[in-house]
Amino acid sequence: MVTGNVLSRRGFLAGATSLGLTSGRAASTGTPGRIVVLDWALAETLIALGLAPLAVAEAPLYRQRVVEPALPPGTQDVGLRNWPNLEAIRSLRPELILTLEGYGAPPARLEAIAPVRALPLYTAERQPLHLARQAVRDLAALLDRKAQGARLLADLEQALAPVHSDAPSVLILKFADDRVIDIYGSGNLFDDVIKAKGLWNAWNGPTNIWGFASGGIEELARHPEARLLIIEPAPPAPLRESAIWRAMPQVRAGRFSILPPAWVFGGVPSAIRFSGFLEAT
């Protein structure tokens, strides 16, 4: 999905050729190629393909939010994901910059530094899992990691094997504070995952382009039959002690689980990680 203005053919060929060489060398010597990644979904995909990024935007925060696959030690930080430090990127002399299409610094500014590959995940078509698979194929082809790519996609298919559940209806949510929750629905990666696993997302309301809606906790009580999958952090203590929380149908029936951190805007590795949590609940 290379578009003309993102990458010129000559630049692409030069980048791809030099990358072929570095990744070849990477395979033999274990040294990483010179790739700077500005989005976490692409960073985790790259790591899952067995390549170490030279730098990832907001690397320290990645370790808290995405957690796995872990960033290799020594991965450098190049500033914010939505506006990385262009001078810091230049000083690393990268051979490829990976970025999310339609988000962050304009490709023209990045292209002045190194060849850029912009991949889409969250688009108007609202198929993040499909695009995440496509991103694995694209990166595997670009970086000569076809075998690893095929293995990653096979892992995903295995992870997405349907689960048999007596209560297939769930709600995936995260607490923004003790009064507002984000509920993930159509257009979010985790919505695609639970549907593939044969579960049913009880949230049928509208969602934004990233596939979530915000509301008060009474939204949850509207779907009393749905199991609550709460992505950490856990509900704040004042809320858990309140009469409202104790009156929630799911809480009274014990139908809720608190899941470890997982990147809700992630790629294939996050989808696999989240599937694992579903098996465990």
Add this chain to the structure above:
Amino acid sequence: MTRGTLFLAMLAAGLAILAIGLAIFNLTVPEPTIASLPDEFWQIWRAESLIPRLWMALISGAALGLSGLMFQQVLRNPLAEPATLGVLSGAQLAIALCVLLAGNSAWLREAAGLAGGLAALAFVTLLAGRRASGPALLVAGLVVNLAVGAIFVLLALFQHDYLRSVFIWASGNLTQNGTADLAALGGRLLVLVPIALILMRGMALFAVSDESLRGLGANASRLRLGFSFWPRLYLPWSLPGSASSGSSGLPLRCWSQEWASAACPAGLVATPAAGAVTLLLPTGVLTPIPCGLLLLLLLWQRRIPEHPARQVLAGNRRPFPAVLVALTVLAISVAFSLSETLHLPGLDAAELWPGRWPRVLTALSAGVMLALAGVVIQSLTGNPLASPESLGISSGAGLGIILGLLAGGMAALFSGAVSGALLAFALVVAISARNRFAPGALLLTGVAFGTFAGALISVIIASGDPRAFVVLTWSMGPTYRAEPMAALTGAAVTLLACLSFPLFLRWLRILPLGTAQAQALGVRPVITRFTLMAWVAVLTGVSTLAVGPISFAGLMAPHLARALGASGPGMQGICAAALGATILVLADLAGRLIWFPYEIPAGALASLLGAPFFLWLIGRGR
């Protein structure tokens, strides 16, 4: 009772009935979606959330409306509102720090909010010192607001998702998870309301000037501090919805001059009632939009009386040494900024040149443009709180960016900003033309815009949309986004501005004397005001498009120039331009170096570093 007063009394009664009616409506007619709630949950939710929420809206709205009225009376400034003295930003910062460092419990948040608000107040009061005149308090409050706001914005920038709860608070989410908050608020009001009622009787004093008060044997400064104590005591607790209900009195106040007096009994009922109505409206967090529209409508329909302009913080020393120091610092920082490679050992300056010169040139031009625009708008309106942003241009651009982002994605940002700024200017011109471009109408129109632009920004960030981050960064003056073409355009406009500024000096000297005097001296107020306004609008628009709305340079550079002793618009202009450019170039440089590889937006850093310097100057001046 005159006909006008009778009308006002009826309006007050009408608003109060509307507030009660809205509350009853909210209780008896459940939203269709609530019907789908399980019955036993609905019973508890109604008692623990729905009813407390309504009471919270009524009480907070009324109390904020009243506070706004008192602040305007005591400070004698139509732009004053509960946030003016730095209390709200102090509370907001303390809550943010508390959420980050100590945890997110309701009890802790409240304690932190109280402590932060009171600390900000103590600071403002200390700064204004014993000469607590209206303008001195306002300027001190403004500086604290800007500095605290900058710290807060930096926290939010680097801890974005932890701090979403703070934005949810700021966007006026009144959701209650129990009756505890309401009980606490009610307890406090039992004490505070009687005090307020006693104070109100004395508020009429502030309708006369400080000099007259002194003639009556009263100390205006001590009175002012005493009288603003009640709203101060209340504010740290007045949790959400402050943006909408604090300014809810504005439409009422421009309805009639009589509203400006807190001693008017109808005003005493109507302002709190309007505050309560604002918070009870079913529009929720989008309430500032109808409020802003109402204000614009009223401004369109009614004549705003012209206030005589006042000169603030007039200087008398010779500012040449300060200008020379500023220019030297400017030259050194430009040279250093263009060539440094402190964090980038592998690169030489030549490689960085293509990325560096646009941002340095943009910071420099924006500093000069905003400072000149600030000098002109403050002289034109005679209001120390006026800044280039007061024209509503930056707010218009901000709204345009948000709408562009929501409608067309990242590609529509620039066109959204341009059309937003143009629309805002057209609207401000249309409205203030009906008032012959009188300063009061001009500033109120800008405030109306700012109110809903600010509220919309809070709402979009509270929504958690990752793209909202773009709006947040933009609002902080990120010079690092500067493009070569934009930098050159900005520089060209700056040059034209510097060349044309001397043409306005005579007008700027004469206009503050008042319309009648100006006409006697052969200056036609309408044409001159419009010309100056258009000139300020062009400078503000160009710099906003280049670096976003940078409050500090435009607001503070004129004050700094005066504090350094520049008197007269000409000297103030030169002095302010040199200072404005220096502040922004230094802020851009420091923002790049302090937190590498993270870049701190120049606008936020300018407020943070410029505020202490400004306060030191003010202190030395005394």
